[in-house]
Amino acid sequence: WAIFAPYVAAINRLKKERNAVILAHNYMTPEIYHGIADVVGDSLQLAIEATRVEADVIVQCGVHFMAETSKILNPAKTVLIPDAEAGCSLAESITAEGIAEMRARYPGAPVVSYVNTTAEVKAASDICCTSSNAAQIVAAQDSDTVIMTPDKYLAQNVARQVPNKNVVWWDGSCIVHERFTAQDLRDFRDLNPDTRIIAHPECPPDVVDEADFSGSTSGIISYVERERPSKAMLVTECSMASNISDNLPDVEFVGPCNMCPYMKKITLEKVLWSLHSMQGAVEVDPVVAEKAHISVQRMIDLSQ
Numbered sequence: 001w002a003i004f005a006p007y008v009a010a011i012n013r014l015k016k017e018r019n020a021v022i023l024a025h026n027y028m029t030p031e032i033y034h035g036i037a038d039v040v041g042d043s044l045q046l047a048i049e050a051t052r053v054e055a056d057v058i059v060q061c062g063v064h065f066m067a068e069t070s071k072i073l074n075p076a077k078t079v080l081i082p083d084a085e086a087g088c089s090l091a092e093s094i095t096a097e098g099i100a101e102m103r104a105r106y107p108g109a110p111v112v113s114y115v116n117t118t119a120e121v122k123a124a125s126d127i128c129c130t131s132s133n134a135a136q137i138v139a140a141q142d143s144d145t146v147i148m149t150p151d152k153y154l155a156q157n158v159a160r161q162v163p164n165k166n167v168v169w170w171d172g173s174c175i176v177h178e179r180f181t182a183q184d185l186r187d188f189r190d191l192n193p194d195t196r197i198i199a200h201p202e203c204p205p206d207v208v209d210e211a212d213f214s215g216s217t218s219g220i221i222s223y224v225e226r227e228r229p230s231k232a233m234l235v236t237e238c239s240m241a242s243n244i245s246d247n248l249p250d251v252e253f254v255g256p257c258n259m260c261p262y263m264k265k266i267t268l269e270k271v272l273w274s275l276h277s278m279q280g281a282v283e284v285d286p287v288v289a290e291k292a293h294i295s296v297q298r299m300i301d302l303s304q
């Protein structure tokens with residue numbers, strides 16, 4: 001912590017000077033999560049918090065689509081992303097043309113797009129979802145067939161939770177969660193039978209099948225805090241366990257994790273620079289933003 005302390009102090013000072021708040025995703029490193037974040041959460045929580053921000057500036061410690069979502073929901077604010085290259089394999093996997101292609105393939109079916117998409121894709125969709133509300137959003141669609149984009153694994157997991165819907169999907173995936181295999185989990189459980197395995201729904205369905213629980217990043221944290229297993233394997237990004245382990249000394253975090261190279265682009269140094277320079281403000285074309293806002297707001301309204 002000693003090497004982080006000067007950055008943390010400088011950022012917290014600049015936050016006051018700039019009247020800024022830091023919204024940080026659960027995958028941020030511990031020095032960001034514990035040192036400088038004003039709000040931490042999963043994608044849905046961060047989106048809802050963005051609507052409530054009264055400060056002048058939002059610094060989004062997360063990936064680019066999260067900063068865009070904040071800007072769409074609270075356009076009067078300056079939204080800074082400390083590294084514009086902090087992308088997402090899911091957001092990169094589909095464009096608005098892809099949405100048009102799916103609509104042509106399944107005429108009349110509503111398009112539910114994961115928030116892990118660009119503003120253009122959100123604008124071309126009917127409603128958004130996150131990992132914490134996807135099944136609820138799909139179930140609420142007034143159509144037998146529902147198009148889910150772009151995460152095929154989230155869609156396949158949701159299809160099993162909402163069996164009365166014909167869920168069809170785009171061929172996107174998360175490079176972090178697709179790397180876990182069901183065999184890895186079985187091997188791990190054979191050697192460590194008392195471990196509670198908890199998987200994010202961006203994992204393939206056979207991986208989720210091996211888990212004791214599946215949920216959004218905040219759902220995973222709540223589950224561990226509630227259940228207090230003696231050993232827990234979080235089948236998700238590595239920072240999750242690091243961020244919560246100090247407050248849960250009775251839980252031993254075990255097993256493999258995968259690093260998200262996009263999330264890890266956000267560092268204390270870059271946060272300090274963006275607050276100092278005020279560079280890296282996210283802009284969304286107003287026409288696109290207005291349509292994207294409808295999709296995101298519909299999701300928020302259905303989730304509350």
Ligand code: 13P
Nearest residue numbers: 042043044130131216217
């Ligand atoms: P959560 O909404 O579960 O936080 O997942 C978002 C995500 O995919 C982060 O990469």
Ligand code: SF4
Nearest residue numbers: 088089174175176260
């Ligand atoms: Fe995208 Fe996966 Fe990284 Fe999340 S963990 S930002 S879904 S690549």
